[in-house]
Amino acid sequence: MTSVHPNSTTTTRFARRFLISLSRMRRPITLGPPSDEEVCRRTRRIKLAAYSSMARAVGSRRAWSRALLLKVRNRVRFQGILRNRFLASKKKRVIKRNKASGEMNKTDMLRKLVPGGETMDICGLLEETAHYMASLATQVKVMQSIVDQYSK
Amino acid sequence: MNRALLPEMLHCTDMTVPEKQRARFKWQPEQQQQQPQDSFFGDLSGVFHLQQHQLQGFQGDLGEVVTRSVKPDPALMDNGWPDLVGFGPCGYGNNNGSGFDINYAISRTSSCPPAVAEAAVDAAVLANGREPVVSEKLSSGVGRESLKKRKIDKVQNNTKVVAEDDSRDKRIKGCGEEGESKFIEKNNNKSSTTSKNSNKENSAETSKDNSKVTEVQKPEYIHVRVRRGQATDSHSLAERVRREKISERMKYLQDLVPGCNKITGKAGMLDEIINYVQSLQRQVEFLSMKLAAVNPRLDFNIDNLFSKEAFPGCATNFPAIGMSSDMTNPAYLQFNPVQQQQRQQQQQPQQQLVTCCGLDMGINPPDMGLRRTISAPVSIPEMFIESSCFNQIQASSTWDADLQNLYNVAFDQGRSTSFPPQPFTGTIEASNLKMEM
Numbered sequence: 001m002t003s004v005h006p007n008s009t010t011t012t013r014f015a016r017r018f019l020i021s022l023s024r025m026r027r028p029i030t031l032g033p034p035s036d037e038e039v040c041r042r043t044r045r046i047k048l049a050a051y052s053s054m055a056r057a058v059g060s061r062r063a064w065s066r067a068l069l070l071k072v073r074n075r076v077r078f079q080g081i082l083r084n085r086f087l088a089s090k091k092k093r094v095i096k097r098n099k100a101s102g103e104m105n106k107t108d109m110l111r112k113l114v115p116g117g118e119t120m121d122i123c124g125l126l127e128e129t130a131h132y133m134a135s136l137a138t139q140v141k142v143m144q145s146i147v148d149q150y151s152k
Numbered sequence: 153m154n155r156a157l158l159p160e161m162l163h164c165t166d167m168t169v170p171e172k173q174r175a176r177f178k179w180q181p182e183q184q185q186q187q188p189q190d191s192f193f194g195d196l197s198g199v200f201h202l203q204q205h206q207l208q209g210f211q212g213d214l215g216e217v218v219t220r221s222v223k224p225d226p227a228l229m230d231n232g233w234p235d236l237v238g239f240g241p242c243g244y245g246n247n248n249g250s251g252f253d254i255n256y257a258i259s260r261t262s263s264c265p266p267a268v269a270e271a272a273v274d275a276a277v278l279a280n281g282r283e284p285v286v287s288e289k290l291s292s293g294v295g296r297e298s299l300k301k302r303k304i305d306k307v308q309n310n311t312k313v314v315a316e317d318d319s320r321d322k323r324i325k326g327c328g329e330e331g332e333s334k335f336i337e338k339n340n341n342k343s344s345t346t347s348k349n350s351n352k353e354n355s356a357e358t359s360k361d362n363s364k365v366t367e368v369q370k371p372e373y374i375h376v377r378v379r380r381g382q383a384t385d386s387h388s389l390a391e392r393v394r395r396e397k398i399s400e401r402m403k404y405l406q407d408l409v410p411g412c413n414k415i416t417g418k419a420g421m422l423d424e425i426i427n428y429v430q431s432l433q434r435q436v437e438f439l440s441m442k443l444a445a446v447n448p449r450l451d452f453n454i455d456n457l458f459s460k461e462a463f464p465g466c467a468t469n470f471p472a473i474g475m476s477s478d479m480t481n482p483a484y485l486q487f488n489p490v491q492q493q494q495r496q497q498q499q500q501p502q503q504q505l506v507t508c509c510g511l512d513m514g515i516n517p518p519d520m521g522l523r524r525t526i527s528a529p530v531s532i533p534e535m536f537i538e539s540s541c542f543n544q545i546q547a548s549s550t551w552d553a554d555l556q557n558l559y560n561v562a563f564d565q566g567r568s569t570s571f572p573p574q575p576f577t578g579t580i581e582a583s584n585l586k587m588e589m
Contacts, residue, residue, distance in 0.1 A: 022443070046441075046444050047436060047440040050436055106426060110429070123397050126398065126401035126402065126404075126405060129429065130405050133405075133408055133409070133432065136432040137432060140432060140435045143439040147443060147446065
C-alpha cells in the first residue's frame with residue numbers, strides 16, 4: 001500500500017486550498033460580535049469548505065474524495081435532488097445485507113463515518129479509512145495553525 | 153488445420169498470437185505422447201489478446217510463457233487441465249511493449265505430459281527475440297508456478313519438463329517468436345545459444361528456478377502458497393487471501409492510529425479506528441466553529457494574498473534547488489517570519505535557521521518558535537511550517553527578493569541540519585493531537 005503519510009507538499013496543498021476557499025467566503029456584514037446563528041451558519045460553511053478543499057486536494061484518486069465531492073456538489077447545486085442512482089441502489093442493497101445481521105456492528109459504523117464507505121467491501125473500506133484518516137489529520141493541522149495564527 | 157502450413161506459420165513473425173498458438177498446438181501432438189489436443193485448439197482461437205494478461209494453465213504441450221498481456225478464454229480455465237502445472241508467469245514488471253508474441257510456459261505436475269515445462273523453457277529460450285527477462289521474472293515465474301493454487305510437486309514438474317524438451321526444440325526454433333518468458337534470461341545465461349538446450353540442462357535449470365522461488369508480483373491472479381495441511385480448494389484459498397489482505401490493512405491502520413500498538417485483534421482495532429475518525433471529525437467541526445467566531449474581525453483577503461504570494465513562490469523555488477521540499481519549505485518559511493520580526497533585515501540567517509531548526513517537536517505549541525534557541529532534535533514539525541507560513545500574513549511585498557536570498561542561505565543551512573522528517577510525522581501528528589485533545 002502506498003504510504004499516506006502527508007509530507008510538506010501535501011500539507012501545503014491542503015493549506016492553500018483551504019485558505020483560498022476561506023477567502024472566498026463573504027465577510028460578515030455586521031460589525032462587532034456576530035450573532036449565534038450567524039456563527040452557526042459560518043461554522044457550517046467553513047466545515048463544508050474544509051471538507052471540500054480536503055477532497056479537492058486529494059483529487060479523484062480516492063473513493064472517499066470522490067464521494068465527498070459528489071456530496072458537496074449535490075448539496076450545493078441541487079439541494080439533494082441529483083443523486084447517483086446506481087450508487088443509491090447499490091447502497092440500499094449493501095445496507096440491507098448489513099442490516100440482516102441484526103445489530104449495528106463496527107464495520108457499519110465505520111462505513112457511516114468514511115464518505116463513500118457504504119458500498120465498499122471491508123478490504124477497500126480499510127484502505128480508504130487509512131487515507132481518509134491521514135487527510136483528516138492533515139486538515140486538522142492546517143486549521144489548527146490558522147486558528148493559532150488568528151488568535152495571536 | 154493444414155499441417156503443411158505450420159512451418160511457414162511458425163516462421164512468420166507477424167502472425168497473431170492465436171494463430172501461432174493454434175499452429176503450435178497442432179504441431180505438438182505429433183511429437184508427444186499426449187492426448188489429442190484438438191479440442192483445446194478450438195478454445196485457443198481468439199483467446200489470447202495481447203493487451204491483457206492472466207495466468208493460465210494449459211494442457212500438455214503448451215509450454216509457452218505467458219507475458220503480461222494475455223487474456224485467456226474463461227473456458228480454458230475449466231479445460232481438462234487440472235493436472236497441469238501452470239507457470240503462467242504473466243505480468244512481470246517489465247513492459248514488453250505491445251505486439252510481441254506471447255509464449256506461454258506452462259508446466260504442471262502430476263499427470264501432465266512431462267514436456268510441458270521443458271517446452272516452456274525451450275520456447276522461452278528460443279523465442280527470446282528481444283527483451284531479456286529480468287532474472288527476477290524467472291524466479292518469480294518459477295515462484296508463481298509453485299504458488300499455483302494447487303499443490304505442486306516440483307520433482308514431478310522437473311521430470312515432465314525434461315520430456316517435453318525435445319518436442320519444444322524444433323518448434324521453437326522455427327518459431328522465431330519474440331516474447332518474454334521466465335526462463336529466457338536464465339537459459340540465456342546458462343547456455344550460450346538457444347539451440348544448445350538439452351533436456352537435462354533445462355530440467356536442471358528448471359529445478360534451479362524452482363528453488364529460487366521469490367516474491368511473486370501480482371497480476372490479476374493472486375497466488376497463494378498453500379501450506380502443509382491446509383485446504384486447497386479455491387474457496388478456502390480465496391478466503392485466506394482475503395483474510396490476509398484484511399489483516400495487512402489492519403496492521404497498516406494500526407500504524408496510523410496513534411496509541412494502538414498494544415491493541416491486538418480486529419474488534420479492538422476497529423473500535424480505536426472508529427473513535428479516532430470520530431474525534432478527527434469533531435475536531436474539524438470545532439476548529440471550523442472557532443474559525444467562524446474568529447474570522448469576522450480579520451480580513452480573509454490577507455490569507456488569499458498570502459497564499460497567492462507564498463505558495464507559488466514555494467513551488468518555483470523548490471525545483472530549482474532540487475532539495476526535498478521538506479527541507480526547503482520549512483527552512484525558507486522559517487526565515488521569513490524571522491525577517492519580518494526583525495524588520496525585514498537579513499541578519500545572521502544561519503543562526504536563525506539553526507534556531508528554527510532546533511524546534512522542539514511539536515510538543516510546544518507552534519508559536520513563532522523562531523525565537524527559541526534550542527538544541528532539540530531537528531526534525532521540523534509540520535505544524536511549525538504552517539504557523540510560520542501563516543505568520544507571513546503581515547508580510548509586505550518585498551518578500552520575493554528577500555525570499556530568494558533567504559532561500560539560498562536556507563538551503564545551505566538546511567543541508568547541514570537536514571533530518572528526515574518522515575519518521576517524525578507520526579509522532580508529530582500524535583503529539584499535536586494530544587495537544588488538541
